[in-house]
Amino acid sequence: MDSTTVRNEMEKTNRIFETEVVGKGDFTALKNVYTKDARILPPGAEMISGREQIQTFWQQAAAAMGVTSVKLRTVDAEILGDTAIEIGRAELGTTHPTSPTVVKYVVIWKREDGAWKWHVDIWNAVS
Amino acid sequence: MDSTTVRNEMEKTNRIFETEVVGKGDFTALKNVYTKDARILPPGAEMISGREQIQTFWQQAAAAMGVTSVKLRTVDAEILGDTAIEIGRAELGTTHPTSPTVVKYVVIWKREDGAWKWHVDIWNAVS
Numbered sequence: 632m633d634s635t636t637v638r639n640e641m642e643k644t645n646r647i648f649e650t651e652v653v654g655k656g657d658f659t660a661l662k663n664v665y666t667k668d669a670r671i672l673p674p675g676a677e678m679i680s681g682r683e684q685i686q687t688f689w690q691q692a693a694a695a696m697g698v699t700s701v702k703l704r705t706v707d708a709e710i711l712g713d714t715a716i717e718i719g720r721a722e723l724g725t726t727h728p729t730s731p732t733v734v735k736y737v738v739i740w741k742r743e744d745g746a747w748k749w750h751v752d753i754w755n756a757v758s
Numbered sequence: 759m760d761s762t763t764v765r766n767e768m769e770k771t772n773r774i775f776e777t778e779v780v781g782k783g784d785f786t787a788l789k790n791v792y793t794k795d796a797r798i799l800p801p802g803a804e805m806i807s808g809r810e811q812i813q814t815f816w817q818q819a820a821a822a823m824g825v826t827s828v829k830l831r832t833v834d835a836e837i838l839g840d841t842a843i844e845i846g847r848a849e850l851g852t853t854h855p856t857s858p859t860v861v862k863y864v865v866i867w868k869r870e871d872g873a874w875k876w877h878v879d880i881w882n883a884v885s
Binding site: 677 | 845878
């Protein structure tokens with residue numbers, strides 16, 4: 632799998648998060664975003680393991696922060712076989728003035744069942 | 759290089775950060791911790807690129823937070839050739855009661871000039 636193909640597959644997954652998960656509020660679409668054993672490390676909370684727990688987290692967090700939209704931008708990506716390392720930046724639209732609107736992140740990607748998905752996901756605010 | 763050897767080398771690097779950098783306040787020892795082109799993604803700030811800029815960041819941050827000690831614990835590590843992915847937890851001793859005392863992190867490691875060093879470093883607080 633050449634790197635352009637992988638990058639395209641990664642973009643597809645990121646668009647699912649933007650459009651299906653956040654845009655339409657369909658949190659079941661997270662099965663197409665995170666690996667089964669994925670882990671997230673959200674600011675101000677302990678690490679969360681497993682896709683079901685991650686889905687619960689996102690449903691609650693999106694509601695709590697009043698997230699209405701998200702735009703993910705890959706700043707840098709390195710592909711190592713079935714693993715990829717992405718540094719990125721997310722811009723959030725929220726209804727709460729105190730929620731962070733720009734976030735930077737590192738995602739470790741894995742190819743699982745033929746699709747590229749987020750396997751480790753950590754982020755924090757830029758200000 | 760087998761995984762036990764790599765893990766031992768990673769432990770050595772983490773001990774340098776604990777003992778030399780934070781313990782003795784010798785920020786020049788960061789040359790043995792970060793790769794030359796390393797990037798850090800600190801909470802509440804933009805990404806910082808390059809070891810010299812990272813050294814400046816840590817000097818200022820350690821002073822601002824009143825950091826007196828740090829203990830790094832590897833929660834999980836995956837080795838992929840000359841790259842490794844670590845999930846970890848840091849416990850900080852600080853003189854400022856408002857500074858975070860427990861932090862979780864993801865570090866992307868690279869082998870550079872024969873030594874294993876931090877290449878991408880992102881963290882956030884657990885609470």
